[in-house]
Amino acid sequence: MALGMMTKRFSALFLIIILNGVSLCLPLFCESGKWTIAAQKFTADNVSNEDNVNSKTAEMLPSDILEKIGTAVTRNVMPEEQFERTKYKLRTERQSLFLQLSAEYKKRDSLVLANYSDYKLKTALKESQKKITSLQEKITANLDELKKATEENERKMAAVANGDAELQTQESELNKFKNLFKKIFEKDESLIQQEQISFYGNDVSKLYTPSNELKELAVTDSLYEKAVVNAGINTLLTGHYSKYGDYISVYVDMYIYPGVRKIGSVAEVGSVKELELITTSIAMQLVPVISNSLPVELVVAVSPQEAAPKTVVYIDDVLQKIESGKLIVDSGIHTIQFISEGYKAAGTTYAFEGNKKYFIDINFEKPKSGFIQVELKKPLNGSLLMNGERAIEVEPQKSQIAINGKEILGEFVAENGETAFFYIPHKLTFDSSNVIINPKPMDRMAYIDKRRKIMYTSYSIFIISLIPTFYTLANFKNNANLYANNQIDYETAKNWQTASNVSKAISLGCGLFWGYELVRYLMAANSVLPQKAKASKNSEFIYYTPEELEEIKKRNNTVETEEISNQKDGETE
Structure with missing residues (x-):
């Protein structure tokens, strides 16, 4: 192998080892306190x-x-809090140094009173003065460090006040590459x-x-x-x-x-x-x-333009003032609601991180108003409730209610108190919309309970039917082997085969019955979900004037009053 090739391979291997070592060491240096x-x-x-x-x-x-x-x-931890820690550490160090200095001064003064020779006294005083000078230099260095820390704290707090989270310097890509290994173990100076x-x-x-x-x-x-x-x-x-x-x-x-x-x-x-x-x-x-949450800046843009002057903002149910399209709030989870007269309110709940800017675009919508009519597919006696309000029965099996542009959750209540839920999707909630529903009022909990009991019963029958199936099947296989060895006659083996086939057929029927009842039970459980209304193709929206609607209301109220009176009379009799 060529020397140059070996050198390149060793260089690559060395670089990989260095980078792996750095990746292992970085968590140690980046570990937070x-x-x-x-x-x-x-x-x-x-x-x-x-x-x-x-x-x-x-x-x-x-x-x-x-x-x-x-x-x-x-x-x-803000720079001010970090400075308090540094200041406390330096103050504790100075107090310790001062106590040592005081003790050293007393020790030096006591040397004069001791019975020492001139040479020994001079040597002892020189040694003591050396310690005193060292302690004084340490106290001076401590004070210098405190002064530097104070100036650094002022600089950092000014940077935080200007919205800077880190002290950053601009570097070219070439300088960043050159300083890769030089600064590999240095942490970014975070304020x-x-x-x-x-x-x-x-x-x-x-x-x-x-x-x-x-x-x-x-x-x-x-x-x-x-x-x-x-x-x-x-x-x-x-x-x-x-x-x-x-x-x-x-x-x-x-x-x-x-x-x-x-x-x-x-x-x-x-x-x-x-x-x-x-x-x-x-x-x-x-x-x-x-x-110690940092403030968050919210930049709010409102459209359409005519809604902006009338817009008010509530943050956590507290009215806030928008200045120049901006809001300053503490970081954390906040519920924000925007309200403008003549428009639908808009709002959200969000976890805002500190020292960041968020842009919020509010597109107000005009509330949709009008009426929607709901028709019953089959004649049923009862009333319709939609979004918590009772609909007006404008015709037999047809009711009308005001809309606000949102999905409508409704309930049909039969005369015997049984109910059926339905909902009208957003695309059908417009003025003059005509929809049709096929409610099936019933006591759904009782119905689900009934189907559940039948399903469990069918499952039990299926499990029980497996006992003779496994028994006859095992005996059939055993007798088939005996017949193959000429140990029993053909009729005996044939009877066990017939018994096995009959048992398997019964178990298969029980299994199918259990599967059928399981599907019915799941359908019953699913029946609690509201039925989806569909657009009516057989009839049209019938317009009524406000006076006609008021007259219909009065007529319906009169009929209800008479029905209640008749019920009371019947109970009295």
Whole structure:
């Protein structure tokens, strides 16, 4: 093999190994951190003596809230929060360095009082001064790092305010290829880091309990902050509750560490018997605060033009104002509804991701108005209900109702109370539409139950019929073998063959009967679905003036009143 060919193969193999190594290492360098949330036991406001019930309530409330929050939430860690962590770390480091510096100064001062020779004293002082100088340089470097971090935080917060999520630099394709291996282990500098929510001790039921020395201190005290940070907690839920009779009010405050800053407060009132609803409501209100949702920009375009000036927007049932065709909302799941006078309302529910722009085009439609007439294929006594309203019987076996351009779900109610559902598809819901239906009112649940029982009975008969079939078939085969060996006579073998054939025929008939009843049962179960109306080809839409419709209504009401009166008289007699 040529040397050049070997060199190329080894080069390709080396490149594959490098790329595979990079693909294995990348998850390690891209692994996101954890944002730990904890809660401490709540306190009762109007209880002097803490009994067992109040103690359980004080522990159950925070645990239930944490459980409702769950671990699926992701925290957007802003540069300001990242800076607070850096500042706390540097401050802790400076305090430690200062304590070491203080001890070193005291140690140096004590050398003068010690019984040392001049040479030994000079050497000891020189060594001590060297340590002091090193500590002073570390404190100075720490302060310089704090200054740089402060400037960097201001720059990043300004970038976030301008809507930039990442610090990006433009590179040519050639430079990107050149820097492929140079930057292979470098992460993109993201202004906003995402951290997955985790619980203190990885257990929602585990509450943070401060030591006895900290119990009397406020959660904003520096000593309390130090203990919380040392416990690896990023945010702490505190709360208190009041209970009067069957009702309870719960108040929850959320503090972020380090920096000890209150980032949210929630209050909820409800029944003691429905604590589940209270904790769920509190958790739902805390989730946006925990996730630190970024704003979302909605660009709204309305058509037709004449509908735009009259358009109002409701987001989560709250009226919003559109400025220059734009809306700013928090990220998360929102229900948006657009309403314009004279047009059909439009809306949707969507999960909006933060720091993004969404374009929403609203095409308002004029509501379709008019009347539709429904004809019965066969004469039936009863009434028609469509979209929750009773239709007007304009002719025998023909009723009319107003339409709004949507599909119509209707129900025919017979005089004996039995019903039959039907629906009119969207393409037939236009003014002057004439449709026909063939309702079959019945007690469908009783009918389905009847067909189910018959089907199971036929199945049982079929299974039972298989017993003699298998028995006679086995005996026939056995006797056929005996006859082949001249051990029995022909008539015996023939009788078993006949018995086997008869049994198989009976089983086949039972199987067919079971299959038939199974199909009937499935058809019965399917009968609960509404029947689809069809366009009527044998008759036309009959127009009535408003006065004629009003007269028909009065006549129908009179007939109904007389029927009800006759029924009452009959019952009285």
